[in-house]
Amino acid sequence: MSELELEPDITIDEDHLERIGDGSRRCCFRIPGQPFCVKFYRTPAEYTKKTRRSVRTSIFFSRFCLWFNVNYHEACYHARLRKRLPPDLFAAFPEQMRMVFSRKRGWGVIESLIENADGSAIRPVAVEMRETEDRALRERLYQAMAKLFDQLAEHSVCFYDPPNTMVQWTGPNEFRLRIVDFEPMGRALIPGLSLIPIYVRYKVRRRCTRYLKRMRESYLAPLPDEDGGAAALCLEK
Numbered sequence: 001m002s003e004l005e006l007e008p009d010i011t012i013d014e015d016h017l018e019r020i021g022d023g024s025r026r027c028c029f030r031i032p033g034q035p036f037c038v039k040f041y042r043t044p045a046e047y048t049k050k051t052r053r054s055v056r057t058s059i060f061f062s063r064f065c066l067w068f069n070v071n072y073h074e075a076c077y078h079a080r081l082r083k084r085l086p087p088d089l090f091a092a093f094p095e096q097m098r099m100v101f102s103r104k105r106g107w108g109v110i111e112s113l114i115e116n117a118d119g120s121a122i123r124p125v126a127v128e129m130r131e132t133e134d135r136a137l138r139e140r141l142y143q144a145m146a147k148l149f150d151q152l153a154e155h156s157v158c159f160y161d162p163p164n165t166m167v168q169w170t171g172p173n174e175f176r177l178r179i180v181d182f183e184p185m186g187r188a189l190i191p192g193l194s195l196i197p198i199y200v201r202y203k204v205r206r207r208c209t210r211y212l213k214r215m216r217e218s219y220l221a222p223l224p225d226e227d228g229g230a231a232a233l234c235l236e237k
């Protein structure tokens, strides 16, 4: 059994982690009995057919080298955001993030576990919009997303991947939008650009505007009786 001692309050038994989320590069594991999860890069045993060669190469370099490690960049950026964002906007991110090292898995990050009120896993906003029949709810999700993106751009927060916006159900008809994957360095050829607020604002606005347009077209197209029967709802991922 391999155990990672972090602080008196958290011990991770690496052999008994429950996998709750799969990204292309990282997997997220619930830490039993704790309000935390831990994210590590996939190990070769966790690669799938979708783990392309370029992704494997990037994982190989990032796992043990902090400079390339997304978990490290996210944890550092998270600490900076805590100091400079208004609390209501910072609340979109996990409350806690801290680095952890595993000899087997390399550098990972422990962060507050975000789950729905009924204990189920959070899902991306696009999935929630696609799966609900309730148009009013779709509108609410869309408006919340537009407001969040506006605030993120306003505060020059490096959030370049709007599909990573998640919905956390806090009650039967109540939700909060959350961001658990923000990769602040982006994948730009010149990573230093993320230090220039005006560039960040421009890029975040451009990406989010494009994404909102897609969401509108996919899930908020006029109903047949609203536009003479032309556009039915076209539900795509």
Ligand SMILES: Nc1ncnc2c1ncn2[C@@H]1O[C@H](COP(=O)(O)OP(=O)(O)OP(=O)(O)O)[C@@H](O)[C@H]1O
Residues within 6 Å of the ligand: 020, 021, 022, 023, 024, 025, 026, 027, 028, 037, 039, 094, 111, 112, 113, 114, 115, 122, 164, 180, 181
């Ligand atoms: N703090 C958290 N609480 C609950 N679930 C989480 C948390 N962080 C991540 N997850 C889950 O784990 C999944 C994978 O994590 P993440 O998106 O950070 O990986 P990734 O490899 O960066 O993904 P991508 O390929 O989209 O870039 C998320 O989509 C989400 O479902």
Ligand SMILES: [Mg+2]
Residues within 6 Å of the ligand: 023, 181, 182, 183
């Ligand atoms: Mg990611």
